[in-house]
Amino acid sequence: MTADRKPFFQTRGIVLHPADIATWEWPEKAKAAGLTTIATHQAPHVVVEFVQSEEGRRILEKCRNLGLEVEHELHAMNELLPRKLFEKDPTMFRMNEHGDRAPDANLCVHSSAAVETVCESAVSLARILRSTTGRHFFWIDDAQPMCRCPKCRGLSDSDQALILENAMIRALREIDLKATLAHLAYSRTLEPPAHVKPEPGVFLEFAPIVRRFDAPLSRRDARFDRPGAPTHGEQIDLLDANLDVFGRENTQALEYWMDVSLFCRLAKKDLVKLPWNREVFLDDLETYAARGVRRVTSFGVYIHGEYVKRYGEPPLDEYGAGLLEREAS
Numbered sequence: 001m002t003a004d005r006k007p008f009f010q011t012r013g014i015v016l017h018p019a020d021i022a023t024w025e026w027p028e029k030a031k032a033a034g035l036t037t038i039a040t041h042q043a044p045h046v047v048v049e050f051v052q053s054e055e056g057r058r059i060l061e062k063c064r065n066l067g068l069e070v071e072h073e074l075h076a077m078n079e080l081l082p083r084k085l086f087e088k089d090p091t092m093f094r095m096n097e098h099g100d101r102a103p104d105a106n107l108c109v110h111s112s113a114a115v116e117t118v119c120e121s122a123v124s125l126a127r128i129l130r131s132t133t134g135r136h137f138f139w140i141d142d143a144q145p146m147c148r149c150p151k152c153r154g155l156s157d158s159d160q161a162l163i164l165e166n167a168m169i170r171a172l173r174e175i176d177l178k179a180t181l182a183h184l185a186y187s188r189t190l191e192p193p194a195h196v197k198p199e200p201g202v203f204l205e206f207a208p209i210v211r212r213f214d215a216p217l218s219r220r221d222a223r224f225d226r227p228g229a230p231t232h233g234e235q236i237d238l239l240d241a242n243l244d245v246f247g248r249e250n251t252q253a254l255e256y257w258m259d260v261s262l263f264c265r266l267a268k269k270d271l272v273k274l275p276w277n278r279e280v281f282l283d284d285l286e287t288y289a290a291r292g293v294r295r296v297t298s299f300g301v302y303i304h305g306e307y308v309k310r311y312g313e314p315p316l317d318e319y320g321a322g323l324l325e326r327e328a329s
Contacts, residue, residue, distance in 0.1 A: 007323070009294055013038070020303055022050070027059060034321065035320055041299065048125075072129045092111045094148070094149070095108065095148050107164070110151040119170075126175070136182070138182075140164070166198065180250065181202050182202075182252070209262070219232055243291060248292035248293065257319065281319070281322055
């Protein structure tokens with residue numbers, strides 16, 4: 001990187017559990033690797049407890065002093081709409097495939113009471129979990145279905161999620177005119193919305209979790225070994241289709257190259273060494289860059305003090321160097 005040129009990737013991030021951040025020198029290591037952003041990840045109440053703790057405040061101050069941005073990427077819906085409200089008003093919650101209202105996941109986006117509750121909760125949470133970038137990540141429940149009531153069933157999960165996100169961004173912009181909010185294209189919402197358009201401030205976050213990590217996304221025929229899994233090519237086509245809806249300017253790729261927790265689940269072990277593949281990582285960066293995606297982050301969950309003690313330091317310098325290598329034209 002020449003002194004007078006800027007990196008192509010404007011966001012160079014890592015997404016971590018609070019326990020990861022608290023048990024390793026993450027702020028210092030992230031800064032040294034050239035990263036711009038640390039994001040927390042877990043249930044909202046876990047992150048709230050962390051940022052309000054003495055240690056959490058100390059770490060946030062360290063990030064400020066180092067010039068690191070702090071964000072919070074959260075599967076939040078079951079806390080934004082507390083499940084205990086089901087007894088009061090079941091119509092706030094989704095209808096399942098059997099025609100029953102259920103508090104198991106998400107909500108009914110055609111319930112004004114549910115949407116209002118979520119928006120109020122999102123604003124309250126945003127005041128506590130302050131994003132230094134103004135970007136917010138209040139995702140629907142992890143890989144869980146949306147509503148199948150008569151009003152919702154004609155809309156995809158992506159459309160329903162976007163209806164809610166449009167309402168949330170309006171509420172968030174009442175307290176911060178520059179606030180933005182992620183639409184997570186992941187699992188059940190990987191296909192783009194077809195009937196709902198994003199309001200200003202809603203940006204795309206693309207997270208292709210069902211993929212291989214020994215082959216780059218550019219290898220179109222590659223497919224994760226699971227029945228019904230899409231090929232890499234099919235997922236890239238869905239990224240392109242989502243970009244047509246949301247635009248490229250603020251889109252973020254949320255990847256798993258550094259996510260020890262994912263590889264632990266795949267190996268069915270408590271802690272495994274990260275199977276880092278630099279060539280796949282660099283090839284994937286080119287795939288995103290070719291589409292004008294300039295914000296990139298990766299989960300890094302389970303890279304913590306015990307991981308470093310057992311396996312040594314992760315390939316954070318190679319990760320950061322790869323993100324810094326490409327210059328903006």
